[in-house]
Amino acid sequence: MPVFLDASADDFEAQFTALLSAKREDSPDVDDTVAAIIKDVRERGDAALIELTAKFDRLELTPETLRFSTSEINELVAQVPTHDREALELAAERIRAYHERQKPADESWTDESGATLGWRWTPVSAAGLYVPGGLASYPSSVLMNAIPAKVAGVERLAIVVPTPDGQANPLVLLAAQIAGVDEIYRIGGAQAVAALAYGTQSIDPVDKITGPGNAFVAAAKRRVFGKVGIDMIAGPSEILVIADRDNNPEWLALDMLSQAEHDESAQAILITDDPAMAKAVEAAVERNLTSLERREIAGASWRDFGAVIIVQDLDKAAELSNRIAPEHLELCVADAEGLSEKITHAGAIFLGAWTPEAIGDYVGGPNHVLPTARSARFSSGLSVMDFVKRTTLARMTPESLRAIGPAAETLAISESLEAHGLSVRARLNHLNEG
Amino acid sequence: MPVFLDASADDFEAQFTALLSAKREDSPDVDDTVAAIIKDVRERGDAALIELTAKFDRLELTPETLRFSTSEINELVAQVPTHDREALELAAERIRAYHERQKPADESWTDESGATLGWRWTPVSAAGLYVPGGLASYPSSVLMNAIPAKVAGVERLAIVVPTPDGQANPLVLLAAQIAGVDEIYRIGGAQAVAALAYGTQSIDPVDKITGPGNAFVAAAKRRVFGKVGIDMIAGPSEILVIADRDNNPEWLALDMLSQAEHDESAQAILITDDPAMAKAVEAAVERNLTSLERREIAGASWRDFGAVIIVQDLDKAAELSNRIAPEHLELCVADAEGLSEKITHAGAIFLGAWTPEAIGDYVGGPNHVLPTARSARFSSGLSVMDFVKRTTLARMTPESLRAIGPAAETLAISESLEAHGLSVRARLNHLNEG
Numbered sequence: 001m002p003v004f005l006d007a008s009a010d011d012f013e014a015q016f017t018a019l020l021s022a023k024r025e026d027s028p029d030v031d032d033t034v035a036a037i038i039k040d041v042r043e044r045g046d047a048a049l050i051e052l053t054a055k056f057d058r059l060e061l062t063p064e065t066l067r068f069s070t071s072e073i074n075e076l077v078a079q080v081p082t083h084d085r086e087a088l089e090l091a092a093e094r095i096r097a098y099h100e101r102q103k104p105a106d107e108s109w110t111d112e113s114g115a116t117l118g119w120r121w122t123p124v125s126a127a128g129l130y131v132p133g134g135l136a137s138y139p140s141s142v143l144m145n146a147i148p149a150k151v152a153g154v155e156r157l158a159i160v161v162p163t164p165d166g167q168a169n170p171l172v173l174l175a176a177q178i179a180g181v182d183e184i185y186r187i188g189g190a191q192a193v194a195a196l197a198y199g200t201q202s203i204d205p206v207d208k209i210t211g212p213g214n215a216f217v218a219a220a221k222r223r224v225f226g227k228v229g230i231d232m233i234a235g236p237s238e239i240l241v242i243a244d245r246d247n248n249p250e251w252l253a254l255d256m257l258s259q260a261e262h263d264e265s266a267q268a269i270l271i272t273d274d275p276a277m278a279k280a281v282e283a284a285v286e287r288n289l290t291s292l293e294r295r296e297i298a299g300a301s302w303r304d305f306g307a308v309i310i311v312q313d314l315d316k317a318a319e320l321s322n323r324i325a326p327e328h329l330e331l332c333v334a335d336a337e338g339l340s341e342k343i344t345h346a347g348a349i350f351l352g353a354w355t356p357e358a359i360g361d362y363v364g365g366p367n368h369v370l371p372t373a374r375s376a377r378f379s380s381g382l383s384v385m386d387f388v389k390r391t392t393l394a395r396m397t398p399e400s401l402r403a404i405g406p407a408a409e410t411l412a413i414s415e416s417l418e419a420h421g422l423s424v425r426a427r428l429n430h431l432n433e434g
Numbered sequence: 435m436p437v438f439l440d441a442s443a444d445d446f447e448a449q450f451t452a453l454l455s456a457k458r459e460d461s462p463d464v465d466d467t468v469a470a471i472i473k474d475v476r477e478r479g480d481a482a483l484i485e486l487t488a489k490f491d492r493l494e495l496t497p498e499t500l501r502f503s504t505s506e507i508n509e510l511v512a513q514v515p516t517h518d519r520e521a522l523e524l525a526a527e528r529i530r531a532y533h534e535r536q537k538p539a540d541e542s543w544t545d546e547s548g549a550t551l552g553w554r555w556t557p558v559s560a561a562g563l564y565v566p567g568g569l570a571s572y573p574s575s576v577l578m579n580a581i582p583a584k585v586a587g588v589e590r591l592a593i594v595v596p597t598p599d600g601q602a603n604p605l606v607l608l609a610a611q612i613a614g615v616d617e618i619y620r621i622g623g624a625q626a627v628a629a630l631a632y633g634t635q636s637i638d639p640v641d642k643i644t645g646p647g648n649a650f651v652a653a654a655k656r657r658v659f660g661k662v663g664i665d666m667i668a669g670p671s672e673i674l675v676i677a678d679r680d681n682n683p684e685w686l687a688l689d690m691l692s693q694a695e696h697d698e699s700a701q702a703i704l705i706t707d708d709p710a711m712a713k714a715v716e717a718a719v720e721r722n723l724t725s726l727e728r729r730e731i732a733g734a735s736w737r738d739f740g741a742v743i744i745v746q747d748l749d750k751a752a753e754l755s756n757r758i759a760p761e762h763l764e765l766c767v768a769d770a771e772g773l774s775e776k777i778t779h780a781g782a783i784f785l786g787a788w789t790p791e792a793i794g795d796y797v798g799g800p801n802h803v804l805p806t807a808r809s810a811r812f813s814s815g816l817s818v819m820d821f822v823k824r825t826t827l828a829r830m831t832p833e834s835l836r837a838i839g840p841a842a843e844t845l846a847i848s849e850s851l852e853a854h855g856l857s858v859r860a861r862l863n864h865l866n867e868g
């Protein structure tokens with residue numbers, strides 16, 4: 001049974017803290033295995049990749065067939081029904097339009113000392129995108145990772161996707177094609193992450209790796225971090241719905257189940273100021289759990305991690321939400337914009353009951369790769385910013401050096417960094433002599 | 435002896451690749467020790483902190499003296515000479531002015547479907563800053579980490595700084611005071627990182643930890659990543675100077691030595707199209723190495739990792755620079771702005787010979803916490819962006835849901851996520867019935 005809490009109860013604080021700190025995921029310790037796989041790929045390159053793919057994916061490859069050929073991709077993509085293709089194209093167009101607005105601007109100005117300062121943004125040259133195989137192989141995630149990279153100006157974008165027993169998902173390939181992906185390799189696991197980070201005879205290394213994966217992939221990303229950039233380590237999905245009395249409980253129940261159906265470790269929480277709504281949503285969740293295709297997964301998630309919290313007013317709901325720092329937050333209340341102003345930590349906010357979270361997963365425009373496990377306290381969803389980096393710029397004139405150079409020299413001396421001071425002093429002396 | 439390379443030589447590519455891949459730092463494997471320390475602090479809190487501080491810093495503390503009191507801070511900062519104080523204040527003012535311009539803007543717009551989309555930036559609530567003790571205890575680094583956090587709007591900013599044998603650096607405390615730091619704790623090492631990430635009886639946990647440290651600190655930051663945000667793992671400092679024939683070799687030599695004096699693993703590289711300049715700079719480096727206070731450190735860095743590269747033209751210099759992806763890049767050439775346009779990967783660029791890198795370390799305005807070890811290929815220096823996060827916003831109207839909802843439903847079905855599709859369908863059915 002999900003947890004039912006009343007924010008006005010005496011033991012609420014203890015129970016809410018327990019809810020917050022509940023461990024939803026037991027990551028198996030695969031670090032030693034992953035370290036060995038990475039070492040193997042670094043040492044033996046293609047040969048290691050081919051051997052590990054035969055072992056884990058039951059697929060015999062050669063250096064020539066590691067990568068999907070254009071004709072293979074075209075053949076597979078041709079199988080996709082028109083309505084699926086059109087939906088993907090609409091999604092891609094909307095995601096691209098949203099992310100185009102994220103491109104940061106270069107700046108340059110001259111200050112009162114005469115120094116010219118600023119910065120310039122440049123794209124990462126090459127990026128790699130991990131796409132899981134099997135159940136969690138989502139074409140929408142390909143769009144959400146690949147489009148920001150291409151909007152940022154990444155020149156070379158490579159995908160790795162395991163194809164167990166040779167089974168490829170035509171929708172994943174189509175999404176890659178629509179997004180403008182340059183290379184697709186049929187490899188997965190820690191070995192694919194190692195190949196992207198270090199390169200092999202057939203695969204050039206990349207500078208940044210993004211995309212979700214299992215415990216092996218996550219451990220491999222953590223290990224190659226520093227050699228390449230990585231995105232966040234994603235945990236199981238979460239939704240928090242804040243709702244007032246004027247709602248359709250069926251809609252809210254389906255929204256909560258749309259997270260619960262992802263994963264047994266997913267979490268769906270409802271906070272409402274209306275006890276009757278709490279009851280009605282709970283009943284609607286139970287009703288749908290009898291018929292849903294993924295009822296076993298969604299049911300386990302709801303039973304183990306679901307929660308319903310009654311509050312006296314919506315200010316309290318905002319306060320609790322900020323402590324939860326949810327990945328997805330639906331504000332199904334009369335003044336959603338007003339309430340959203342009180343939200344300080346959340347990955348994505350969905351305003352009003354006409355905005356089901358599933359819209360954001362596919363066609364809304366914003367990214368669906370979002371911070372989980374309370375990491376919205378310090379991190380953001382995937383964006384164009386993940387594929388660019390900033391170079392700061394400074395130019396001194398003789399006059400500006402004369403104005404601020406002595407302070408630099410003073411600080412250098414106070415830090416016992418003599419050459420730092422001398423590099424400024426040599427120029428100042430030249431000015432004084434001139 | 436440093437490496438001398440000629441880009442037109444037959445074996446240049448092999449030698450340059452060797453230079454790029456030279457391992458400058460052997461991080462000792464302290465991961466097990468660090469894991470034990472973190473576990474100890476999580477389990478025993480203050481008691482573990484006090485015990486570890488007695489052991490490593492030879493300092494007996496109590497829960498009450500873990501934190502510097504305001505009167506202690508005032509007493510220590512009163513010792514700072516006026517010219518040091520004034521230099522720190524000038525630096526702080528210029529760093530603040532530069533970083534104020536980095537504050538990102540919220541956006542909101544309504545698209546042609548009628549959907550309102552956008553995003554909002556919010557600060558991290560609480561941040562912790564690691565400040566090393568001993569030799570590398572730099573007040574300038576306190577400014578460079580603390581000011582962006584405060585400009586971002588971080589409410590609670592805590593510093594941890596080890597004070598071996600009880601020795602505190604008054605300049606570090608003054609820099610913290612000028613930057614508006616809220617709490618200062620006299621603890622260091624992995625135990626301080628653990629205290630910031632998980633909290634103890636006397637120290638509230640933070641959401642993000644930044645700042646440089648030794649191998650133990652770096653390993654601890656890597657371990658707590660995910661529970662809290664961290665900045666980059668910094669390596670030894672680097673400078674690349676690109677210079678033409680019209681330069682003062684003494685200035686360039688001092689600029690290179692100002693990196694070399696940081697650390698035996700630091701790296702200084704000169705690229706020039708003028709063989710005579712190459713010789714003159716090398717001679718000036720050797721000359722200064724006879725007198726410099728830190729000549730042993732700088733000499734070891736220059737001998738083991740220094741390099742001078744002759745190129746036929748400056749376009750080749752830009753190309754090599756982009757492969758090096760230097761932390762600091764000085765462009766001491768006639769058209770520095772023109773050459774900088776060709777630079778795709780660098781932490782910070784210093785334009786023209788009147789802009790010694792040391793200006794950027796202290797008073798230029800841009801941050802001196804910059805990506806090392808070729809990570810400028812995928813990451814940026816520290817900035818206000820490290821202390822804010824973005825929440826995406828979306829609001830559908832019934833009309834916009836009617837326009838784009840069916841595509842979301844189609845994609846949900848194609849991904850076998852039934853509840854996702856139903857959450858959209860329930861609303862569309864309501865519209866169709868209405």
